[in-house]
Amino acid sequence: MIEATDLTKNYGNVTAVNRVSFSVTEGELFGLLGPNGSGKTTMIRMLTGQIPPTSGSARVMGLDAAKDPIGVRGLVGIIPEQETPPSFLTAEEYLRFVAGIRNLDSVDERCDRWFDLLEFQDKRDVLCKDLSRGTRQKLMFAQAFLHEPGLALIDEPLINLDPIMQRTVKDFLQEYVRNGGTVFLSTHILEIAEEICDRIGVIHNGRLLHCGPVGDLVGSGRHLESFFLDLVKGDAGA
Numbered sequence: 001m002i003e004a005t006d007l008t009k010n011y012g013n014v015t016a017v018n019r020v021s022f023s024v025t026e027g028e029l030f031g032l033l034g035p036n037g038s039g040k041t042t043m044i045r046m047l048t049g050q051i052p053p054t055s056g057s058a059r060v061m062g063l064d065a066a067k068d069p070i071g072v073r074g075l076v077g078i079i080p081e082q083e084t085p086p087s088f089l090t091a092e093e094y095l096r097f098v099a100g101i102r103n104l105d106s107v108d109e110r111c112d113r114w115f116d117l118l119e120f121q122d123k124r125d126v127l128c129k130d131l132s133r134g135t136r137q138k139l140m141f142a143q144a145f146l147h148e149p150g151l152a153l154i155d156e157p158l159i160n161l162d163p164i165m166q167r168t169v170k171d172f173l174q175e176y177v178r179n180g181g182t183v184f185l186s187t188h189i190l191e192i193a194e195e196i197c198d199r200i201g202v203i204h205n206g207r208l209l210h211c212g213p214v215g216d217l218v219g220s221g222r223h224l225e226s227f228f229l230d231l232v233k234g235d236a237g238a
C-alpha cells in the first residue's frame with residue numbers, strides 16, 4: 001500500500017526527512033513514532049501528495065504521490081494534523097460536502113453511521129466553528145473514512161479525544177485493519193502504538209532509526225517507552 005524509497009524533504013537548510021525507505025502492506029496498522037519536530041507530519045504530507053519530496057519517491061496504492069497527488073488523495077483517507085473543518089458549515093453539511101466531492105452514494109446512511117459510531121448525532125446541525133475541539137476531531141475522522149478507503153493516513157489520531165472516545169477510535173481502527181483496510185498513523189503517544197500497531201517506525205531528526213513489529217519488542221520483554229528513549233537519546237548523543 002505504501003512504498004517509500006529514499007524519501008527526503010528539505011525546507012531551506014533544514015532536512016525534515018532524510019533518505020527514509022520503508023513499506024506498509026495491506027491490512028497493516030503501521031505507526032510512525034517520533035518526538036516533536038522529527039519529521040512525522042512532513043512524511044504524511046509527502047505520502048499524500050500535499051508536498052513534493054526534494055528527492056526519493058513514494059508509491060501509494062500503486063500511484064506515485066508526487067506525480068499523481070490528486071489520484072492519491074482520491075483513493076486514501078487523510079486526517080491532517082490540527083486541521084479543522086470549515087467554520088461556516090454545520091457538521092452534517094461538511095460530511096455531505098465531502099460525500100459530494102467524492103461522488104458517494106447512500107450519503108444519509110454514511111453520515112448516520114459516523115454520527116452514531118462517534119456519538120455526536122446531537123451536533124450534526126451545529127456550525128463547525130461552534131464545535132468543541134474533540135468534536136471537530138470526530139468530524140475529521142468521519143470525513144476521512146466516509147468513502148471507506150483502502151488506506152487511511154492519520155496524523156496524531158487521538159489528540160483532543162477523551163478516554164472513552166479514544167477507546168472507540170482504537171477499536172474502530174483495529175477492526176478496520178482486520179477487515180483488510182490499512183492504516184498509517186503518526187504519533188508521539190507511545191501507548192497508542194504499543195496497544196494497536198502491528199509495526200512501528202521510529203523517526204528522529206528526519207532519519208528512520210528503526211522499523212519492525214511491535215510484537216518483537218513485547219516478545220523480548222521490552223516496553224516501547226524504554227526502547228524508544230534508548231533509540232532517540234542514543235541518536236541525539238551520536
Ligand SMILES: Nc1ncnc2c1ncn2[C@@H]1O[C@H](COP(=O)(O)OP(=O)(O)OP(=O)(O)O)[C@@H](O)[C@H]1O
Binds near residue numbers: 014042081
Ligand atoms: N513549512 C516548513 N518550513 C520550514 N520548516 C519546516 C516546515 N514544516 C516543518 N518544518 C521543519 O521540519 C522539521 C520536521 O517537522 P514536522 O512538522 O514534520 O515534525 P513532526 O514530527 O510532525 O513534529 P510534531 O510532533 O511536533 O508535530 C522541523 O524541524 C520543522 O521545524
